[in-house]
Amino acid sequence: MLSKWLACSNRDPCQYSQFKVVDVSPKAEISEEIHSHLSNLLISEIFEPSYLAEMSKRLGWKKVTHDIISTKIPKTDKIKKGAFGETLINAILEEFHNYHVPVKKLRYLIKSDISPPGTDSVAFKVNDRGSIDEVCFVESKLRAKYHYKNKDVGLEGYSQLKINYESRSYDILNFIAERLYERKDPFFDPFRSYMSERDNDDDKDTFKLSLCWDSSIWDESVLKNLDDIEIEIPKFNIHVILITNLGRVIEEVFACLGANVEVSEDDD
Secondary structure (H helix, E strand, O other): OHHHOEEEEEOOOOOOOOOEEEEEEEOOOOOHHHHHHHHHHHHHHHOOHHHHHHHHHHHOHHHHHHHHHHHHOOOOHHHHHHHHHHHHHHHHHHHHHOOEOOOOHHHHOOEOOEOOOOOOEEEEEEOOOOOEEEEEEEEEEEEOOOOOOHHHHHHHHHHHHHHHHHOOOHHHHHHHHHHHHHOOOOOHHHHHHHHHHHOOOOOOEEEEEEEEEEHHHOOOHHHHHHHOOOOOOOOEEEEEEEEOOHHHHHHHHHHHOOOOOOOOOOOO
16 A cells, blocks of 8 residues: 555665665655555554454444544654554555565554654564564664754664664564564564574574655665664665655544644654
């Protein structure tokens, strides 16, 4: 569905020596169908769809919307924007790049106004034999308004990924493994095998920074500043997602869920 709205391509030639860049931008005006799809993606990021379907059978969709969905929609504009950025990059990875994101971190919000700590997303690819070929640690940064510090946001995202890499990221991996085990997910066995082999071979690990920006404020110096430092994590790549009127898109997507968000400033 996103392919009706967005085009995704590897930057070639890429002027940066330490990482590759994937450019994502609209190829068509955003439609009501895409707005609805983005809202559904956001709901699926926060709730297990089968749970909502089951509850809707008993309670009706109107009551589910009022009593369940509305209570877990992030309350602060900051977390709403972050949730949109995480949702979009996860959907792009799944639709355009054949990744799986089986554990949606936003489903485990302790409170609707407290963002869970740690890596934003973990995506992986499974081969025809059912083994995991790649595990991608993803950090998402969204900017919808100009701020003089925006040029440093790429460095901040890289720093967070680097901390996770140096700490070996066991907390997030254990969290994912436990969630897969609890729901008897078929991904559990291959993920457990990956974890057991990781101490001796972490070649499957990759790292991705998602920069979702309003196209009118994008500054290529965000990438230049990253290329000017020594990148110390392996297989580090960047998605640059440039959306026209990003703030308005976010506001309209949350309005579809009955939630107001005002994109007045950008912070983390």
